[in-house]
Amino acid sequence: METVTASSILISVVCIILVTGLIKVVNWVWFRPKKLEKCFRQQGLPGTSYQFLIGDMKDYASIRTQALENPMNGFSNDYVSRVDPLGHQHSTKFGTDYFVWAGPMPMISISKPELIREAFTKMQEFRKAKFNPVFDKLFPGLVSYEGEKWAKHRKIINPAFHMEKLKLMLPAFGDSCLEMINKWEMVVAETGSGELDAWLELTKLTADVISRAAFGSSYEEGQRIFELLKEQTDLALLMIHSLYIPGYRYIPTPKNRRFKRLEDQIHTSLRAIINKRKEEIEAGEAVKTDLLGILMDSNLKEIQQVDGNNKYQHLGMSITEVVEECKLFYLAGQETTSTLLVWTLILLSKHQNWQARAREEVLQMFGKNVPDFEGLNHLKTVIMILNEVLRLYPPAFQLSRMIYKDTTLGALSIPSGTMITFPIYSVHRNKEVWGDDALEFKPDRFSEGISNAARGNNAFFPFGWGPRICVGERFAMAETKMALSMILQRFSFELSPSYAHAPTSVIFLQPQHGAQIVLHRL
Structure with a gap:
């Protein structure tokens, strides 16, 4: 009798757990999304109707695949329908602000500059x-x-990017650029002209710069780490574009196992470099002026803060955290710079007048000498050009934040569990903000600085905003x-007839089919 009673209790408990779980699942995939959809519409926010479980993901995948099948028909800075075709359709239909569905999760797209600034300032609410x-x-x-x-990591890392520290890293920048320039000289050696894929070349350049600037004399080891990171990134992109299932990453699939092996190799290599540097510092050797040296010195000072009782507070980063910051240096630093450089060369190839103006400024400032830090900071025309490239081709074309507790943005009430996306490409080409020529390459719009470029609006977010x-x-x-100055000193360049204009987003905005340019020796 007791056995029967115990079995009955167990069955009842299991049934309760199953029913409770089922109710939660049904609420997650249906009732809550429908409730949120009603909430948004009542506030006057337009958007798509929720489709059970998949939301707009199926439409996104199919239309994006179709958009990337062929390059653009001719050269145009109006590439949004190719890079974000579904977002382009929705903004055309709904306006600047609207909601869509990433499965059962609502995503609100916000393009009003004042709302973007507000969200980036409210760090606690928009995570x-x-x-x-x-x-x-x-x-x-x-x-x-x-x-x-x-806050702790930002405080420790900030010294590595102060102007006086960057000045010390400039020789490493110059060494990497000179190696690339010498290779390009060989391309044009016989006839004075030659063709190459600038995207491949600049990717190698920025990887080399990060390796030198981050690890100094250990940059060859750093290059090996970059190769592993590149392989891991390619693998991760395949995994990210699949529907995410919680816990799936723990299943030992071939992709998951390979990703884990790469992760272990990267961490092992970084730890070896960091531990070696740590031993050097503890032995009293001078702190090296590369990123790793400055970071570790800043971290050591943070660890050894003394409180009122003369006791050390261990406030710094662990070795594992230093490894993660070094990994971030690699991927974010390399990708951001390579994409900015490649779109700059492409646009200057199309706008020879601006290429000539930039070259004239560089030659007046440096002649054929290696550029110095002070001179680089006084290149007004070059800076105008780079800002305009960042406006039209921002490396991170879209930024996202998550709401973990109910909050507001402007007059909009946003419930917990909502993702907010900020399509930077849309803000940067808004004609109401930038004028009717917003799609055109006109660097002189920045002639009076960033604050005056967008008709007095703060609507320029290539590197984010706020804290x-x-x-x-x-x-x-x-x-x-x-890099741009050293290229302009030695070459003129134009787009090859084989170049196909095909911007695409692979984490960062890049040319899908490369950037074939023709170099001419000056």
Whole structure:
């Protein structure tokens, strides 16, 4: 009798658990999305109707695949329908602000500059999106942290990107650029002209710069790490574009096993470099002026803070956290700069007048000498050009934030569990903000600085905005100015007839079929 009673209780408990779980699942995939859809519409926010479980994901996948099948018909800066075809359709139908569905999760697209600034300022309410753990593995460290941990890491990392520290890294930038320039000289050696794929070349350049600037004399080891990161990124992109199922990453599929092996190899290699540097510092050797040296010195100072009782507070980063920040240096630093450089060369190939103006400024400032730090900071025309490239071809063409507790944005009430996306490409080509020529390449719109470029509006977000603005912005701009100046000193260039204009987003905005240019020796 007791056995029967125990069995009955167990069955009842199991049934309760199953029914409770079923209710939660049904609420997640149907009742809650429909409730949120009604909430948004009552506030006057337009959007798509929720479709059971899949939302708009099926439409997104099919229309994006179709959009990427062929390059654009001719050269145009109006590429949005290719890079984000579904977003383009929705914005045409609904306007600047609207909602769509990533499965059962609502996504609100916000393009009003004042709302973007408000969201980027309210860090506690608008947090980094955690929609796929694989993505977090690609971009660990500072960009994924929140609250006190973010503040601590930002404080430790900031010194590595101060202007005086970047000045010390400039020789590493110059060495990498000179190696690339010498290779390009060989391409034009026989006839004075030659063709190459600038996208491949600049990707190699920026990887080399990061390796040198981050690890100094250990940059050859750093290059091996970059190769592993590149393989891991390609694999992660395949995984990210699949429907995310919670816990799936723990299943030992071939992709998951390979991703884990790459992760272990990267961490092992980085740890070896970091531990070696740690031993050097502890032995009293001078702190090296590369990113790793400055970061570890800043971290050591943070660890050894003394409180009122003369006791050490261990406030710094662990070795694992230093490894993650180094990994972030690699991927974010390399991708941001290579995409900015390649679109700059492409646009200057199309606009020879601006290429000539930039070259004249560079030659007046440096002649044929290696550019110096002070001179690079006084290149007005070059800076105008780079800002215009960042406006038309922002590396991160869209930014996202997640709402974890009910909040407001402007007059909009936003419930917990909503993702907010900010299509930077849309803001940067808004004709009401930038004028009727918003789609045209006109660097002189920045002649009086960024604040006056968009009719007095703060609507320029290539590196984000507010407290979380990209910490590596100065690094990327210094590297880009150095590389562009050295190219302009020695070559003129134009697009090859084989170039096909095909912007696409692979984490960052890049040319899908490369950037074939024809070099001419000056």
